[in-house]
Amino acid sequence: xxxxxxxxxxxxxxxxxxxxxxxxxxxxxxxxxxxxxxxxxxxxxxxxxxxxxxxxxxxxxxxxxxxxxxxxxxxxxxxxxxxxxxxxxxxxxxxxxxxxxxxxxxxxxxxxxxxxxxxxxxxxxxxxxxxxxxxxxxxxxxxxxxxxxxxxxxxxxxxxxxxxxxxxxxxxxxxxxxxxxxxxxxxxxxxxxxxxxxxxxxxxxxxxxxxxxxxxxxxxxxxxxxxxxxxxxxxxxxxxxxxxxxxxxxxxxxxxxxxxxxxxxxxxxxxxxxxxxxxxxxxxxxxxxxxxxxxxxxxxxxxxxxxxxxxxxxxxxxxx
Numbered sequence: 001x002x003x004x005x006x007x008x009x010x011x012x013x014x015x016x017x018x019x020x021x022x023x024x025x026x027x028x029x030x031x032x033x034x035x036x037x038x039x040x041x042x043x044x045x046x047x048x049x050x051x052x053x054x055x056x057x058x059x060x061x062x063x064x065x066x067x068x069x070x071x072x073x074x075x076x077x078x079x080x081x082x083x084x085x086x087x088x089x090x091x092x093x094x095x096x097x098x099x100x101x102x103x104x105x106x107x108x109x110x111x112x113x114x115x116x117x118x119x120x121x122x123x124x125x126x127x128x129x130x131x132x133x134x135x136x137x138x139x140x141x142x143x144x145x146x147x148x149x150x151x152x153x154x155x156x157x158x159x160x161x162x163x164x165x166x167x168x169x170x171x172x173x174x175x176x177x178x179x180x181x182x183x184x185x186x187x188x189x190x191x192x193x194x195x196x197x198x199x200x201x202x203x204x205x206x207x208x209x210x211x212x213x214x215x216x217x218x219x220x221x222x223x224x225x226x227x228x229x230x231x232x233x234x235x236x237x238x239x240x241x242x243x244x245x246x247x248x249x250x251x252x253x254x255x256x257x258x259x260x261x262x263x264x265x266x267x268x269x270x271x272x273x274x275x276x277x278x279x280x281x282x283x284x285x286x287x288x289x290x291x292x293x294x295x296x297x298x299x300x301x302x303x304x305x306x307x308x309x310x311x312x313x314x315x316x317x318x319x320x
Contacts, residue, residue: 046281047238050310051116051174058115060103066138067096076105077156077192078132086149087136094146099138106131107158110317112249113240113277119213119248121166121178123264128247129157129185129193129212131168136207144205151197157212159247160191167202168209175251178211179203185212216248218269222295226252226261226276227302233259237280239303242320244273244292270295275320278303279313288313290320 062072064082071081080103085094106112107130112119119126132155136143145151163185166178181202185195193212199205226239234254239261241250250268252261268274271294278289287305308316 046284047236047279048173050279050281050286054115055104055174058104058106058111060105062101062103063098064101065097066099072101072103074103074105074132076107078103078105079154079192080134081152083150083152086146086151087138087143088146088149089138089141089143095138095143097138099136099143102133102135102137104133105155107156108318109242109247109249110314110320113242113279113317114314116174116238117168117176117209118240118251119178119211120250120264120267121180121213121215123267125216125246125248125250125267125269126166126178126211126213127159127161127163127216129159129161129163130155131209131211133168133209134207142206145197145199145207146205147199149199151207152194153197153210154188154192154194155212156192160187160193161214162187163193163212163214165195165197165201166211166213168211170209176209178213216246216269220270221266222268222270222297222299223265224252224263224268224276224295225255225258225300226278227258227300228261228278228280228289229305231282232278232280232305234261236282237261237278239276239278241268242275242277244275244320246272268295268299270297276301276303277317277320278305280305286310286313288316290316 060074064070066087067084069083073079087095089095106115106117117131119128165181165183165185167181168176168178170176183195183201185193188194228237239252252263255262273294276291280287286308288308289303289305291301291303293301
């Protein structure tokens with residue numbers, strides 16, 4: 001069991017007094033008219049298992065008393081304070097006694113790929129400051145925030161820029177789309193993000209995936225087409241677009257008319273340096289492809305794969 005830290009009253013006051021609302025000037029965000037909702041590349045069941053295991057390995061579990069204000073600290077520096085009586089069960093009753101809080105921290109672009117949590121909102125590229133997932137359970141039942149409940153969060157970031165809060169929605173394969181909220185994220189004197197989640201902040205009273213982001217705005221955009229070997233398609237392969245100089249990872253979609261993978265139409269900034277990262281599993285063999293490119297107008301790129309292992313793949317991602 002993780003160590004639990006009681007949160008002093010003075011510290012609570014400090015957080016509440018210093019919390020402020022800041023929003024980055026996002027400029028003009030061009031809509032992606034082709035798709036109103038993302039259609040991420042589906043993966044095979046073996047790839048589903050691969051990513052599910054990575055998520056499972058990244059989970060941290062804490063036991064706290066729901067009737068007492070308490071705090072938890074994640075292994076990567078996320079700090080969470082949960083006031084007393086902040087959760088309710090499916091019968092809308094405030095819960096008491098021990099509950100389990102699950103936390104996942106994603107602070108690098110490599111981890112975004114490793115856990116299949118890219119940074120787009122309805123096809124539009126997001127610049128991220130980090131992602132986390134928070135869930136609470138009691139006796140196997142997932143809890144929701146009570147009407148007067150709240151969760152205070154401070155999380156370190158490699159991109160300390162004023163952002164807004166986005167809520168993540170996953171499909172059956174764990175692919176994620178981020179929806180904007182009206183909650184702004186402040187940067188404190190330590191360069192950490194601070195924000196508060198209340199019932200309804202994330203579009204409901206449920207907790208889950210949270211991302212600190214702003215929309216990446218540029219008018220000089222293009223579409224990237226990716227041609228894999230003929231035995232690689234959306235049944236056994238996923239392809240990501242790792243931005244070298246932007247804190248972002250974009251998914252790709254499968255175009256069966258090609259057939260090929262491609263980005264969302266006219267969604268990528270011309271001139272940016274990216275790495276095409278492809279992961280595949282065929283007949284039990286994991287393989288990968290890393291192809292660095294500079295985006296040009298109507299860019300088309302062919303890629304090849306090399307056999308790899310889960311350990312080597314994680315090392316390669318961390319070396320990007």
